[in-house]
Amino acid sequence: MLLVASPASAGVDPAHVRVGVGRRERERHAPTVALELQADNPGATLRVRMQGLEAILAAWRLTTARHDGMAPGATAEQLDETELMLGRPLPREFRAVYEFSNGIGVLGSNTVFDPLDRLGRPGESAADTFRNAGWPIPDEVVMFGGDGSDSLFGLWLPAGSERQESAPVVEVGEIFEEDGCMDVAGTGIVPFLAARTAYYVLLDMDVADTSAALDVLDVPAELRLGADPDEQTLLGLYAWADPELPGPPDPYRARLTPADLRSMFETPA
DSSP states (O other): OEEOOOOOOOOOOTTOOOOOOOHHHHHHHSOEEEEEEEOSSTTOEEEEEEETHHHHHHHHHHTGGGSEEEOOOOOHHHHHHHHHHHTSOOOHHHHHHHHHOSSEEHHHHTEEEOOHHHHEETTEEHHHHHHHTTOOOOTTEEEEEEOSSSEEEEEEOOTTOOOOSOOOEEEEESOOSSSOOEEEEESSHHHHHHHHHHHHHHHGGGTSOOHHHHHHHTOOGGGOSSSSOOHHHHHHHHHHHOTTSSSSOOHHHHOBOHHHHHHHTTOOO
16 A cells, blocks of 8 residues: 655745755655555554655666666675776765666666766776767766767766765756757756656556556656646656756756856856
């Protein structure tokens, strides 16, 4: 039996520019679900409260057949080695994704996490590889995957930073003629994944029963209307999952530069 508890709503002005990633803000907007399991003993009840990333990973488990590849989880040693090669600690939420699967194409590879051995190799990171190929990716970004098409995803992780619970997610478009090729894809890992997971779960409703995954994510009923989510639904999903963003990310329209991102995240040049 699933008991769904709605996340607290937030009165955040979506027009503001500066992006906050404080732990209190993330927890306030995180998808939340309380799972009640009846044990063999009729009088015994086990209640497990899942919040944020745990709810998202639970939704992924419920839609395993829709993923393109789902490798076994990474070990702590593999994650530690990747951090050494990258020269910076990975956020705890990001490590938890890789503990779930060391390389996965979520829901038809619309959100791809590359294996750790692609993120950091001796002498060259994934971001370095893209920079060498002409992608204008700032030094603060650690690339980890993409959308299965022409955009890449990375974390905003300046060198020398301390380990955090989460980090902003940056989307990089395939734009080479100038530095303005990015947008903020999520104020943190949980809101980034919540919005994308919910959207592609809704898209899958015409080929599979995904209602259980939507329940786990606690997607509002008004956003579940129909198996073909339109632009208004996408706007609603981002307002629900990541209300600090002005809307769904679009690097081809936003064209943010490294200087723009440093200003948003208050990172010295």
